[in-house]
Amino acid sequence: MTTDSTKNLFREAMKFFRENNLQQAIAKLETALEQEPEFLDGLEALGQMYFKAQRLDDAIRVTEKFSALSPNAVMAHTNLSRLYQKKGMIKEAEDELAKARLLSSNNRK
Numbered sequence: 001m002t003t004d005s006t007k008n009l010f011r012e013a014m015k016f017f018r019e020n021n022l023q024q025a026i027a028k029l030e031t032a033l034e035q036e037p038e039f040l041d042g043l044e045a046l047g048q049m050y051f052k053a054q055r056l057d058d059a060i061r062v063t064e065k066f067s068a069l070s071p072n073a074v075m076a077h078t079n080l081s082r083l084y085q086k087k088g089m090i091k092e093a094e095d096e097l098a099k100a101r102l103l104s105s106n107n108r109k
Contacts, residue, residue: 006036013045022053040070047079051086059083074103 013028029046033039043066050059060083067076077100084093 002036002039006032006039006042009035010039010042010045013042013049017045017049022049025049026053038069040066040073043069044073044075044079047083051079051083056083056087060087072103074100074107077103 009028009032013025013032016022016025016028026046026049029042029049032042033046036042043062047059047063047066050056050062060080063076063079063083067073067080070076077096081093081096081100084090084096
């Protein structure tokens with residue numbers, strides 16, 4: 001269960017992100033995840049913020065953790081595919097895209 005403190009840090013991070021203050025947003029999410037390392041919304045958001053900050057290795061690390069904790073999350077696999085592609089890891093990108101498509105089609109049934 002996510003604590004109020006973690007939720008507040010997440011909200012603050014999203015506020016900073018909307019204000020185009022990416023570094024403050026990242027700092028807030030990192031603090032939230034220090035408190036609750038398995039906070040899924042925080043992992044997903046931090047992965048995207050790292051990507052936007054061109055911190056690809058960090059983005060991959062965080063998104064892989066998100067995917068491991070939530071293996072049926074279509075966006076985890078979609079985001080990993082984008083990250084791997086950007087990093088030049090084509091086989092891994094294709095594998096993650098295939099997982100995302102399979103999960104997406106299974107969700108429609």
